[in-house]
Amino acid sequence: MNASRHLLPVLVLLLVTQWAAAQINDTLPAVVEPQVDNNRVKFTSQLRPLRGVAGAPAPFYTYFWEFGDGTYSFEKEPVHLYKDTGDYPVRLWATNNYDDGKKPPTRLKKIKVEKKTMLAANTPPAFFKGGGSLEMITNQMPRPGEDMVLLLGYRNKPGSHTATVSGSVMLLYNEKQFGQNSFDLAEARSYHQEKKIGLDSLLAYAPAEEWNMPLQGTLTGEADSRGGGLFTASGGGNLPIAGKPQLKAFLKEQMEGYRQHHIWRINEVKQGEEQFMFLSLNTLPEMIKDTNAVVTISGLFIPDDPSMDVERFALDLQIVASHDPNRIMLKNRRLNYRFTGKNRENIYKVQFQNTGKGPAKRVAITVTIPGMLNTGTVELVDMKPACTWCDSAYANQSCIDTILTKDSIQFIFKNIYLPGTQQEGISDPDSTMGYVRYKLRFTKKMKKMPFTSRASIVFDKNEPIYTNRSVGRFKKGLSPGIIIGYNTIPGKKPQDILPQNYVLGFTLSEYAAYKKYFQWEIYLEKSRSYESYDGRRIGGDTMINGVGYKVEYRDQYRQQKVLSLEAVPVHFRYNINSYMAAGAGALVGVDVERSVTPVVETWIQRPNGQGLALMKGAYEKQLESFANWRGAFFADFQLGIVRAGPAAGIRFLQYINPSHQRIFLYASWKL
Structure with missing residues (x-):
């Protein structure tokens, strides 16, 4: 009896201590630990321990480093070479996947480089997936209450007929179709003398000659799997804009759907050169509460040279309740029933990532289809890794197959090589990811009620991983x-x-x-x-x-x-x-x-x-x-x-x- 009386306070103290430690760990910032050797710096980090979610795969961190000189990395422990001496502000954004806690806060870490050497230059990550002059990616999907980074890259693209290009870059965000703002631009960090300007200044730089304007809204098949959008839109064919009044009308039309915009002036980008801006966005707590909703951030590239294309890039981001690299997304989740018929196409994307210690040769994605959608209308739009159809493949060739039932579709990648995030020698997380994008139409008996899809993903013979539920809804009207x-x-x-x-x-x-x-x-x-x-x-x-x-x-x-x-x-x-x-x-x-x-x-x-x-x-x-x-x-x-x-x-x-x-x-x- 006496021992029990002494043991009870000890147990209570242990429980309180564990609870307090959990609370403290959940707010610990990401600690950057640089190892400087002349101008060569190896970066490591200390992060709070992960807490796995019951029934989910093992939790892990994804990383985004900003080195303070206009370059970046998605590696866990990158090595970076600085071109010059000086003090550099380094930031690390670590995203906790399959974890039930908060994301570690980001803290700036200044490092001092005092020596230069003639070592080889850095090999930059492959950023531009398409053939345009402007693209954007984010380090994560937006989660209410968390900060995130939007990486905006622009270039004087290969094959350009001009030695240097100058112009303006416009960012459009917070769509008017939603009742409240989704993002707040906290900071824009530029490293190439980009200057913030207004719309009048943009037009003042524009000559009065004719412009080339791309056809808008062309879907490219590329979506950045490191945390970027569901779809990207870039330039198509060219149409002339005859002078400043038409350019002004075009820009105002693009701005019509958004509450906020920013414009930066860019100067003399050399041929083949890529430059980046780092935009810190606060994902507002009061943003859309409907997780799985898709919000769009758009960018415009407006060159001074009237013979060059005016380009648009649209980045669609899915709002999430937790970070999970395996997800299903539906574009245009809010439909107007009055104008929606059985031939209306619903565009889905299922994204997956191999988080194992070795490569996967077979990936099977089974999607449950709601009764209002007709599985017989499925059309595979795009995939990664790109494969041929299995019925036309030779022996052991990488291919994809489909199996249709009344209420499900199965996409099966066969004979592929998809590396794992924990595999030795893998530094590019993009290589561990894949996706399928497909279209489905409604049945004749379409009802005005929500329709839900979910996917299960099996890597080789492992246990299935289940994605979020993607719910499509009709506006009341x-x-x-x-x-x-x-x-x-x-x-x-x-x-x-x-x-x-x-x-x-x-x-x-x-x-x-x-x-x-x-x-x-x-x-x-x-x-x-x-x-x-x-x-x-x-x-x-x-x-x-x-x-x-x-x-x-x-x-x-x-x-x-x-x-x-x-x-x-x-x-x-x-x-x-x-x-x-x-x-x-x-x-x-x-x-x-x-x-x-x-x-x-x-x-x-x-x-x-x-x-x-x-x-x-x-x-x-x-x-x-x-x-x-x-x-x-x-x-x-x-x-x-x-x-x-x-x-x-x-x-x-x-x-x-x-x-x-x-x-x-x-x-x-x-x-």
Whole structure:
């Protein structure tokens, strides 16, 4: 008993210590440890221990080094040669994959190079995948609350007819299609005298001659697997821009979809030379909460030389909840159901990385396909590694095969060589990655509901690795409608229904909702005139023009004219199927304008017994606005094309002020 009492505080202390250590480790910055030998520097790092996610592959770090002289590396422990002496600010961004903690913060580390040698120059990583003058990549996919680096590279591309090129580079980000900003540009680090300018300055540098402008939005098949986008768009054919006004209009058109932009001036880039800018972006915590959504950052290359192409590069980035190199992505995840047909193409990309200690020869990717997509329409757009089809390959040739079922597609890479990240001698993480990009169309029975895909990836005979779920959704959209009907009271005969009982209304709801949705309605009733009898008074005397008369009786009436308005602020509807629907809700009504004129009809005895005479008079008209409020609860049933189109319905209403019942027979049409 005594030992237990002493043991309990020790156990509590150990638990508290482990918890505190975990908290401290989760915030430890990346520590850069340089080993300087003349101008040769070997970089290593100290990072917090990784904490694996249950059921996921072993966690690991990916690395992005910025050496402070305009160069970079994705290696774990790079060796870099500095061309000159000086102090260099070095940064390391380490990204924790398959880890349940936070990414290690980045801290600047200054190193001093005091000697120069005649050693060979560095071999730069292969950056440009296409044939353009501008490309961008990031060190990771955006995760809310984390910082990231956008590497923007530009060049005087090989084959250029000019010895040097000058111009401007424009960055466009934070798309207007999303309700809030996704990124904040924290810092732009340049190493080649790039100067920030405005749009007017850009146009001032442009000559008044004709420009060559590329066709926009051409998808190239390359997507950078080191953390870059889902798709990239670059230059296609050329179209002339005839001078500054057209260039200005073109730039404003490109800027139209974005909230923010920055422009930098670049000068005299030599033929074949590649230069880079390092842009630190804060991924805002309040950005789009929908992980797997795709945001786009665009770049424009505008040369001064009118004979050169104006180029555009679009980098699509997937928002993630955690860092995972194996993922499935869907471009254009928010579709407009009104304009989406069965032939609409959905473009998917499944990306994978071999994180093992040896190469993989076979990679099998099995994708589950939602019922609304037709597996028979699959079209393989692009792949990495590039392979031929297995049915036309010779023995042991690298190839790709597909197996289709009703609800799945399997892509199988055979006889390939995909290195592992932990394999000895592998320094380029790009070589350990691959992808398949494919198109799928909808089936004929397309429903307005989310559709989900997920992939499992098997490297050789290892256990499968499961990706995130990619969910496509349809925008709600607005559907205005018109409704015409008759009000009647239960028990009344059809011939007793007055013409004034018909109403015209308008509805607003979600377009073609699949099952449940809300609807708002407003009704404007025809102005009604009617007379009400208040009572009769018998006998009495009156004076007319000084002559006394005997009153036989006096009738009192009220002539009323009413313009009413009824609205449905709460109406829940449920589509049972495509042809039947039910609903329930509440209605409020008010007399928008009511005029009341009191009228008196008096019958008097004529002199000398000559019978009765009628005297009629009216009092001053009384006006009321927004009077006689009333409310009702209702339930109804509809038949017809209830999701989008004509339908007929019956509605039962129970009014509460005053208490009575009505039946509303109506026809409606949603647009």
